[in-house]
Amino acid sequence: MRHQVGPLDILELENEYFLQPSINNVHLLNEGMVKLSELEKPEVQRIAVTNQTNQQILVFEGLIFDGLRQARMVASDQILDPASQGFLDVVCVEQGRWGDEFDGEVIQRAPISVIASLRNGIQSKRSQSEVWSSVERHQSRSQSLHTTSLRYMMDSYRTSQSWLPFQDFQGFELSQRTNGLAISVSGEPLLAEFFSSPVVCQSQFRSIVESVLWDLDAYAVKKTSNRSLLEFLDVITQMYDAEAEPSLLRSREEISFRSLRFSQMRNPLHVLAINHSNPILV
Numbered sequence: 001m002r003h004q005v006g007p008l009d010i011l012e013l014e015n016e017y018f019l020q021p022s023i024n025n026v027h028l029l030n031e032g033m034v035k036l037s038e039l040e041k042p043e044v045q046r047i048a049v050t051n052q053t054n055q056q057i058l059v060f061e062g063l064i065f066d067g068l069r070q071a072r073m074v075a076s077d078q079i080l081d082p083a084s085q086g087f088l089d090v091v092c093v094e095q096g097r098w099g100d101e102f103d104g105e106v107i108q109r110a111p112i113s114v115i116a117s118l119r120n121g122i123q124s125k126r127s128q129s130e131v132w133s134s135v136e137r138h139q140s141r142s143q144s145l146h147t148t149s150l151r152y153m154m155d156s157y158r159t160s161q162s163w164l165p166f167q168d169f170q171g172f173e174l175s176q177r178t179n180g181l182a183i184s185v186s187g188e189p190l191l192a193e194f195f196s197s198p199v200v201c202q203s204q205f206r207s208i209v210e211s212v213l214w215d216l217d218a219y220a221v222k223k224t225s226n227r228s229l230l231e232f233l234d235v236i237t238q239m240y241d242a243e244a245e246p247s248l249l250r251s252r253e254e255i256s257f258r259s260l261r262f263s264q265m266r267n268p269l270h271v272l273a274i275n276h277s278n279p280i281l282v
Contacts, residue, residue: 013180111214
């Protein structure tokens, strides 16, 4: 089904190839499930993580962790094994602070422009500088001149008069069979995202919408043409490769595509494709 919800043109998707109803032993990261800490010799782009549960945990790209020596953003989807210790690849989203360490906490998904800038940076090997540039843009938009922490910028913007009220999204529910979304803004496709189950898709819907709303300077409604949307979906469908590495990142025609799957399975747990030529990202 297709909906015009506020300024967003949202298409619900059912993709059986990306559907794994039998995968019910993977849990999404929530508060209290992991312990985060700096490495013995701290690094900006890596932090230590301990899975404190007996469950496999899926950590999504773009998730922000506050605290530690500085706030960080997860650089790619990762799976944490049960009761294990390991590392998370991250980028800094808080300039100017390196100290006053305190326990890290899970916040929310970063604005889609920051995730897109990370991907642009990976292609050019300038991921941290690209992310900082995007964070600085949000600092000027939210007028949070007292901080360079993306987390606090997002909080400040949420409470400002500029923030789009959520009444258009209250009570909005996806179909029980929907396991994917395509979101268009300003008349052009912006992203497509798929999950291994409709339940996970439902749980992530609000965070996906918020990650787009952070980047909107105007709230005009403009419906995307069917042709451009279908072309976008056709391109990303061709970018998935079950024979490639379990963690896959590809780019084609201004579109970046990332997926994550178990090594022994063909179907992905999560797919996120971004159209970098969308007007709100240019």
